[in-house]
Amino acid sequence: MQDVDAARSGGDQSGDDRFRVMVVDDSAVIRGLLTRSLEADNSIKVVASVGNGEAALKALDRQTVDVIILDIEMPVMDGLTALPKLLAAQPGVHVVMASALTRKNAEVSLRALQAGAADYVTKPSSRSELTSADTFQRELTAKVKALAGANRKAPAPRSEAAAPAVEAAAAPGAGGNLYGGRQVVLRKGPMVCPRIIAIGSSTGGPQALLELLGNMAASVKVPILITQHMPATFTTLLAEHIGRATGVPTQEGVDGEVVQPGRIYLAPGDYHMVVERDGTVDRIKLNQNPPENFCRPAVDPMLRSMASLYGSGLLTIILTGMGSDGQKGSEKVVEAGGSVIAQDEATSVVWGMPGAVATSGLCSEVLPLKEIGPQVRKLIMRSAA
CATH class of the missing domain: 3.40.50.180 (Methylesterase CheB, C-terminal domain)
Incomplete structure (x- = not known):
């Protein structure tokens, strides 16, 4: 079931200006929880949800996304292997690495940041913690909106004259x-x-x-x-x-x-x-x-x-x-x-x-x-x- 929910939206929708996100995690339960957390914010739409890096690359052929939430440890193709391929497949996309807080995963996340990932989030250690983790959900949503918004900034009016100093x-x-x-x-x-x-x-x-x-x-x-x-x-x-x-x-x-x-x-x-x-x-x-x-x-x-x-x-x-x-x-x-x-x-x-x-x-x-x-x-x- 690694990519049964890959094409949630069926493609770009005219007039829908919500931030477009793809969730990549080998756990269908975690993907569902992440999706519900993100879509609780009306400005975010999860347009693809897949179970490994290979499926994510295929999904990018059908979807344009702003941000990818990418798990580290997955079968078929793990997150670190998938990262440069995803960045090459859609230049300008922002990737947020997601992993449990262990020294090994932290080391991989830092390597991913050096390889082009924009940020990371540390997942709570259990499903029950993830369901009730308001701080994690707020952090994830804020990072997605900041990264997606960085690519979509509209021109703003010039400010008034600067102060004398x-x-x-x-x-x-x-x-x-x-x-x-x-x-x-x-x-x-x-x-x-x-x-x-x-x-x-x-x-x-x-x-x-x-x-x-x-x-x-x-x-x-x-x-x-x-x-x-x-x-x-x-x-x-x-x-x-x-x-x-x-x-x-x-x-x-x-x-x-x-x-x-x-x-x-x-x-x-x-x-x-x-x-x-x-x-x-x-x-x-x-x-x-x-x-x-x-x-x-x-x-x-x-x-x-x-x-x-x-x-x-x-x-x-x-x-x-x-x-x-x-x-x-x-x-x-x-x-x-x-x-x-x-x-x-x-x-x-x-x-x-x-x-x-x-x-x-x-x-x-x-x-x-x-x-x-x-x-x-x-x-x-x-x-x-």
């Missing part, structure tokens, strides 16, 4: 992009050489982090703190991947650890990571305070704590991600004299988090991903000269 963006890669009907605006004035760097990311973040840090971390000797929206196990593996890719000592933050230059610290899953001053040293502190922006770890608490300690010495970088986590924290960074750089829309998987700060007058630069690392290196070298 900012100017209309003319930076490379900014290009008049719009977010929530507002235009990119940049702050005036020079950026200060950072004593510490804070990075926030979400959807598309693991890929972006590996590219950014590969271009920057080895030559930038200040501490780098990262909050990436990820569960435990995933953050452990991501820290390992970053360390191997950069050659820079990288680990999940440990409660009470002294912040040291030349090291990268990643917020562990399910913990907010902040910095507190203890006499003459700064220490990482972890807490399980309530989620912010539906996230734990969240970017905002990290930025609030660092802004109060480092002022103008703090550089914040907001990378690809859905939602607006990091915007309020970036306001505190700017108020304290620090600087903010955002990834541009063209190179973001979802221009939510960077779009929120880029259109709020908080950024000194809005840049393509490949230009952020060189810009930071240039800033440090210029200050050292």
Whole structure:
């Protein structure tokens, strides 16, 4: 019964502008639960539901889809094998990997992200948990809508003139992009050489982090703190991947650890990571305070704590991600004299988090991903000269 429900809709329907989703999972029960969860939102339509990667490829011959929910472990053709074939069969489609939260599956999911998957979701460990998992259903629906909507954005009206402290963006890669009907605006004035760097990311973040840090971390000797929206196990593996890719000592933050230059610290899953001053040293502190922006770890608490300690010495970088986590924290960074750089829309998987700060007058630069690392290196070298 792996593809008996493959062609649910019978093809594209004129006038139906709902986001089109294909669910790929070897369990018919799980496919049904995922379908009901997604279609509870009136803007989503599951147009195909199949049991393995081979059936998914056949379904793409009959269906145009916006997002594919792709299981990892399946017979005939597993998710990792199917991923590049699906991306080639329909360029522009977004793939969300779905798997149970195990170290093995987390490792495969990270490999899938590097191979072109846009995001991942961790499935509850049992059918009863899946049926009652409101958080999982909300996360899945939000990711599908953000990814599908990224390809369907309608032109938005230009915003009113920027406030006196900012100017209309003319930076490379900014290009008049719009977010929530507002235009990119940049702050005036020079950026200060950072004593510490804070990075926030979400959807598309693991890929972006590996590219950014590969271009920057080895030559930038200040501490780098990262909050990436990820569960435990995933953050452990991501820290390992970053360390191997950069050659820079990288680990999940440990409660009470002294912040040291030349090291990268990643917020562990399910913990907010902040910095507190203890006499003459700064220490990482972890807490399980309530989620912010539906996230734990969240970017905002990290930025609030660092802004109060480092002022103008703090550089914040907001990378690809859905939602607006990091915007309020970036306001505190700017108020304290620090600087903010955002990834541009063209190179973001979802221009939510960077779009929120880029259109709020908080950024000194809005840049393509490949230009952020060189810009930071240039800033440090210029200050050292």
